[in-house]
Amino acid sequence: MKQSYKQNQVISYYMCDRNRTLTLSMLVNLLMEVSENHSAGLGREESFMRERGLSWIILRYEFDIDRMPAYKEEVEIETFATEYNKLFTYREFIVRDKTNASIIKVKTTFALMTNETRKMARIPEEVVEPYGAVFSKRIRRDAKPNEVDLEQADEKNYFVRYFDIDPNQHVNNSKYIDWLLDTLEPEFLSKNHLRHGVISFDKEVKEGDAVTSKVSRRSEDDLHTDHRIFVKDTVHAAASFKWTENTRMESHDGNDQ
């Protein structure tokens, strides 16, 4: 039977951007924490995997965002594994506010990495069994991020920092998100909020790498942005985001509720 796990989370100051709402990179950090707690409850915590020389790596996020929670707001994060095949597992997350309304849905694709070789591993039955997800031979063909118009793309360069590297010895996936979004103008990021996003992680970024983050808009007044993270000439991550203009001052501050 499909095992679902729920955890409440109050949004801290350090999780928020200048507009007092949760950042996408912190959302991802929180989802990964809930996912680990789910796994730990099923006896499949990170140390269980490590003892077997394995780590979960994330390959894809797909976000549907009604609104990001605000500073001091308490939300419930639910997660469950939906399906797996020999190479991938599919996990979903639902973030709900105090009225029990779903405000964020996230679909994710995970794979297993053999720590020694850093290559993908087949998923042992022992690892996935407790989650109660459905086995399906079919490997999903999920929508990919749109192409970037490299002719007119804006770009910024980043060096990997010491604290970008996580215990898996590569850049943590949440750090890519800052590189992806930081190429957009501050005015754009302040004026709009993210409604839908797809991020695919294609290759690890490692210590010493210099990264170029490129972004293009589909047209001047269009609210789609397409992104690539390059190391030299190789794409390491890709993303497409759809934005909506902030039409109202939303007030979900914990103090106002």
Added chain:
Amino acid sequence: MKQSYKQNQVISYYMCDRNRTLTLSMLVNLLMEVSENHSAGLGREESFMRERGLSWIILRYEFDIDRMPAYKEEVEIETFATEYNKLFTYREFIVRDKTNASIIKVKTTFALMTNETRKMARIPEEVVEPYGAVFSKRIRRDAKPNEVDLEQADEKNYFVRYFDIDPNQHVNNSKYIDWLLDTLEPEFLSKNHLRHGVISFDKEVKEGDAVTSKVSRRSEDDLHTDHRIFVKDTVHAAASFKWTENTRMESHDGNDQ
């Protein structure tokens, strides 16, 4: 009477560095969260200050670190305001492990900023009264960070990123810490742990600023590092850290306890 506030905290994956221990910047984020919760319990939460056009800003940290908590470890963070004068308040934090042993002590100096002018404000009695701290006319002369040897300093350059800016519309103090430490070699940061540190924040860093972080060692095999954060020719923050070599593999992983 002095009001003390305690909160338990489990260390998440996203709070840790590659060695599975809490980072200094996340420590600071957690301390600020506990401080805000303390204030909220006394009716002096951030929105109370904001309604009066005021924000707390941090001017100085002094850290004494026996060890940083490990991934999944649960710690208790205690905080209390010790003393104040017309311009500054002094707040301390103690982090304790499950055996109730103190593993980190932090002394901090706060001031009030008038949001409109971004200048320091006198501290109204109404604001500090509930904390039960002692009023003292005396303004402390705390130890300052050591000079940096600019002749032999290493340096790295950083641009302020969109997500470095917090709701106070300047770079969050935790972000300076990544700039300060990232100038040190990865081998140095992996091999040593921080035992003592002083950071002073002298000027705000803002959107659009380009930052130079400089560091010098007192001698080749010395474990003191002295740091400055410059914007153009002006020092915006200064720090001195004392390090100790990791002599043992510490195991405080939640799974091992």
